Amino acid sequence: MHRPAVMNRIWFYLILAAVVCAVFSGNLAETTKSSFESAKLAVNLALGLIGAMTLWLGLVKVAEEGGLLVLIARAVRGVLVRLFPNVPPEHPAMSAMVLNLSANALGLGNAATPLGIKAMIELQKLNPHPHRATDAMCLFLAINTSNVTLLPLGVIAVRAAAGASEPAAIILPTLFATTCSTVAAVAAAKFLARLYGPEPAPVRQEAPAEKEDAPQEARFPTYRLPSWEKAVILGSVLLLLFGFGKMFWQNPSAQTLKEAVSFGIVPLLMIFLLAFGYWRGVPVYEAACEGGKEGFKVAVRIIPFLVMILVAVGMSLQLYNKKNIQVLLQEFF
Template sequence: MNRIFLVIVLAAVLFAGWKQFSFQPAADLTSPMEALSTAMVESAAGAVDLAIGLVGVMTLFLGLMKVAEAGGMLVILARLIRPLMVRLFPEVPAEHPAMGAMILNLSANALGLGNAATPFGIRAMQELERLNTQPGTATNAMALFLAVNTSSVTLLPTGVIALRAAAGSADPAIILPTTLLATIGSTAVAIVAAKLYQRLVPMERSRATDSVKTSTVTDSGEASTLAAAEGAYPLWVSIVALVALASLIPGAILFGKALSPWILPGLMAGFLVFGAVRRVKVYEVFVDGAKEGFQVALRIIPYLVAILVAVGMLRASGAMDLLVGALSPVTGRFGLPAEALPMALMRPLSGSGAYGILASIINDPAIGPDSYTGVLVSTLQGSTETTFYVMAVYFGAVQVRRIRHAMAAALTADAAGVIFAVLACWLFLN
């Protein structure tokens, strides 16, 4: 991200400087360098205004998610997908801690609980490394787990919905069906790609014995959650749930516009009723979660300032217009406007960078959050993941240096996410 930020700023300064030399002063014209200076100040102020506007909405959603988490929704989802996971990862014993950690990681990602997903993901990698007969080399299970993570199995992209609401969207939750289709498609491709690529890069045979090692989870919170998720529902229950989830896609395409105004009120009422039925003190837990939302909204201010200033400079310099004009005739034919290209390229590299570009696009009066481009970039943010960050954190936690086919599978999932996001937005908005 350091290099990307530097390149964007230098490109803007150099391009504006080149235009400055040929600029002819006039009473009603602003020089390129003056426009660049103005864009820097206005973008920085706009980033802070955006973050402050985001505080309330982020607080609301994280409060609701805290109620769902306290009510055991994470454990319920984990038990639903467990029968499918044991078939996807046949080399991981069903009762090994690695399986439980992977299930909870994917369940947390599905609910948009990124803060909970990362610790479980690291725990899963550590447990998978204990099963590894070749320490330092990614196993098939590690590569598949990482590919599925980068495909971003997301059912509730709460952060993106909050940002869209702060940007003045008339229907912030319109991205739920498009995100669902995109994430199902990219996850399916991630699984197929990982299974195919592992045949091209087989692991070397090891003389080490394939003994199954277990470990003790030291964190009491993780231990209790892992223990609660140990059981599994019957396979037919998982299949029914998966079919029901997939059936939401055609239903959303046919009736989504009529139902979308009901989504946010329904989510709030549904989560609170769920918590109350599970005997959660919904008000107190909501307030606790809301406190986290306030802190999250404040923490992103420096990232938003950096990215929005860089993007604002690139636009003010004219370099962005040049790039859009060159690429739009090609990408536009495939449903990917050139304005959305920076988002598609940034997403695998930097989560904060992509978040800043998303904010810049949907807050642009010429685009807006409810246009095709606004919905597309929102879907991209909600249905793809920061591939290189995930890979660095998860593999770095267990010091894996030989990643084999993990990168190829993850990038294939990213590309699939873009394609399915375009397809979903085209189906839903046309």
């Protein structure tokens, strides 16, 4: 007998409870308004995500065509094979997970989100039961949520804006706390996976539900980069290093370091991915556009899920209105 996912019950009872309580508290107008506003918010959120998804999956496509993802997967193969034994070592999911966790560790939230969605899509291709999350998916989500953070750039920026005397003083406490949380997340995920027994061996082809919308893999003919272009790239890298060194030499302060870290990592990561692909003879513009198409499709694909979740949450939030709680207590007690 097929058992529906728990999410079906959660979603249904959130909406049911919201409507029932709205009837008894006389709050139907606000609940109805909240449902439409939440649906609009979900679409706006997805539209805002399209740009980031298109950009970063385009850059990842360039790196993939250049062979960077395979190199990354091989470099961390030992750790990943132990954590994700049901995922083939050189599967695209491995390298996508590494890129996502690396971006999270550096505090690059905008870059990490598209990479995390990309990793989940690759893991779904190995899922023998498309409507249920695999152990690898659950473990990746747990690690992603509690990810070890080396540079909490967002929090540092907030502390600096609030006038903290040492905005970067939280780096070591954050590293310790996130390391503990990641260890706890991995332990919990592994314990629950064993509790519910081993899952079936993963399939090596795409799940049927994904075949219709899955983008076709494009392979681009590479070319040999002339020596003078390699010299230009190396010279540009040296100029970047010289520029950062000059910045610190002229103004050796914590503020300069914070600005360099906060605003310099993202463009440097972009340059690294593009330069790697270009050095390996990848037509970077064409590859980025092809990867960007996948990002656009993914962002559009998640709109229904965002709408349904945010509508249920938005309607149920009306339950926690102080006035509604008082009315319900008077009605029943």
